[in-house]
Amino acid sequence: MREGDFAIEFPTEPKDAVGILGEELQRLAEHLEWHFDHARKLQEVTDSVIGGLFLDDVLKRIFDAFRAVIPYNRLGCALINEDQLSVSTYWSCADYPETHLPNGFTAKLAGSSLSNIVHTGQPRILNDLTEYLSENPNSHSTRLMVAEGIRSSLTCPLISQGKPIGFIFFSSLEPGTYKDLHQGIFRRIATQLSTLIEKSRLYQEIVDINQRLAITQQELQDLATRDQLTGIYNRRGILELVDAAVAKAKRENRRMALIMVDIDYFKRINDSGGHIAGDEVLREVASRMTNSVREYNHVGRLGGEEFLVLLDEADCDHAHDIAERLRSAIDMKPINCDGTTYSVTVSAGVAQVVDTEKLVDVQHLILTADEALYESKRNGRNRVTCRQAMA
Structure with missing residues (x-):
C-alpha cells in the first residue's frame, strides 16, 4: 500500500481482532484506491484541458475530458460582464440536438441565485430543476433549460485571483445526478481551471484586438491608397506598386509593362452632363478596366480621367492585346x-520593359507610356500605341 498498490486481499476470517483489522484494512485499501483513481483521472483531465490556448478550445476540452469525473449531458459557460452587474452565456455544448438557452443570453447578477454562489465560492447542486422552476417561476434561464429536458445541474463558480469571472454549468437530463462528491471534485481543481479560463479569455481578447487593429490598419491603408470615387488604386497606391515592380524587375531581371489610359473628350461629358455624369463615367470605366485584366495585374487612377495599368511579367508579351481589350471593353457599350x-472611348499607350538594363527609373517608364498615349491621341484617339522603354 505504501508503494501505491491497493489491490491487496486482507484476511478477514476468523472474526477475531485480526479479522476485524483485516476488514478495516480492506476498506481502507478500497477507499485509497478510489481516491487515487480519481486523483489520476483529475490529473488526466487537467493535462488535457491545459493544452488549449483559446477560450473556445479550452471549454471544448473541458466538455470532452470532464466526463471521466463528473456526469453531464450539457456543459455551459457564462462570463460576468465588465460592469460586474450582469452575466452572459458565452459557450455551450450538449450531446443532444435541441437547445433553447442561446449564447449571449444575459441576466442580472445582483440579487440572483448566482450572486450567492459567487459570495460563498461554493458549487451549487439542483437535483430537481422542475421543482426549482415551480418555486422560482421568474427564472427565465431555468425555464429554457427545463424546456431542453435538463433536470439537474451543478453550477460552479469561476474565481481567478480572488475575482469572480463566471460560471461553469454541468447539466444532466436525469434528476438526482449530482452529489457532494462532484462538488468536491470541482473544488479540487477550481482555482487552476478558473485561472486557465481567465488566461485563455484574455488571450482571445488580445488576438481579437490585434485582428481589429489589423483590419483598421488595412482600412487606413485603403483610405491612403484607394481612389474614393472608383475604388481602384489612387495615384499614390498605383505608383507605389510601380516603384516596387521596377525595383523587382531590376533586381531579378524581369520584364514588365505599363498601360497608360486616358478617356477621350472627357471634358465634353463634364460640360454636357455635369460632374455627376463625369463621375459615373469614371466609375464605369474603372470597373470595365478592372474586369478586363487578371487579378494579379493592378489598375489605378492617376488623376482626372487618366488611368494606369501595371502588368505582371506573365502578361508582358501580351501588353498590346490587353490594352486593346481594355479599349474595346469601354468602346463596345455606351455608359448610361x-x-x-x-459613347465613351479611350486612348492607350503601352510601355514595355524587355531589357531591364536599359530601364532608367520609374519616371522614365511612365514617361514612355505617356508618350505612347499621346501618339494614340495624335493619330485619332480610340487606339493603342506601344513603345519599349529604352535608356
Whole structure:
C-alpha cells in the first residue's frame, strides 16, 4: 500500500481482532484506491484541458475530458460582464440536438441565485430543476433549460485571483445526478481551471484586438491608397506598386509593362452632363478596366480621367492585346447615366520593359507610356500605341 498498490486481499476470517483489522484494512485499501483513481483521472483531465490556448478550445476540452469525473449531458459557460452587474452565456455544448438557452443570453447578477454562489465560492447542486422552476417561476434561464429536458445541474463558480469571472454549468437530463462528491471534485481543481479560463479569455481578447487593429490598419491603408470615387488604386497606391515592380524587375531581371489610359473628350461629358455624369463615367470605366485584366495585374487612377495599368511579367508579351481589350471593353457599350447614354472611348499607350538594363527609373517608364498615349491621341484617339522603354 505504501508503494501505491491497493489491490491487496486482507484476511478477514476468523472474526477475531485480526479479522476485524483485516476488514478495516480492506476498506481502507478500497477507499485509497478510489481516491487515487480519481486523483489520476483529475490529473488526466487537467493535462488535457491545459493544452488549449483559446477560450473556445479550452471549454471544448473541458466538455470532452470532464466526463471521466463528473456526469453531464450539457456543459455551459457564462462570463460576468465588465460592469460586474450582469452575466452572459458565452459557450455551450450538449450531446443532444435541441437547445433553447442561446449564447449571449444575459441576466442580472445582483440579487440572483448566482450572486450567492459567487459570495460563498461554493458549487451549487439542483437535483430537481422542475421543482426549482415551480418555486422560482421568474427564472427565465431555468425555464429554457427545463424546456431542453435538463433536470439537474451543478453550477460552479469561476474565481481567478480572488475575482469572480463566471460560471461553469454541468447539466444532466436525469434528476438526482449530482452529489457532494462532484462538488468536491470541482473544488479540487477550481482555482487552476478558473485561472486557465481567465488566461485563455484574455488571450482571445488580445488576438481579437490585434485582428481589429489589423483590419483598421488595412482600412487606413485603403483610405491612403484607394481612389474614393472608383475604388481602384489612387495615384499614390498605383505608383507605389510601380516603384516596387521596377525595383523587382531590376533586381531579378524581369520584364514588365505599363498601360497608360486616358478617356477621350472627357471634358465634353463634364460640360454636357455635369460632374455627376463625369463621375459615373469614371466609375464605369474603372470597373470595365478592372474586369478586363487578371487579378494579379493592378489598375489605378492617376488623376482626372487618366488611368494606369501595371502588368505582371506573365502578361508582358501580351501588353498590346490587353490594352486593346481594355479599349474595346469601354468602346463596345455606351455608359448610361440617369437615362442619358454616353459613347465613351479611350486612348492607350503601352510601355514595355524587355531589357531591364536599359530601364532608367520609374519616371522614365511612365514617361514612355505617356508618350505612347499621346501618339494614340495624335493619330485619332480610340487606339493603342506601344513603345519599349529604352535608356
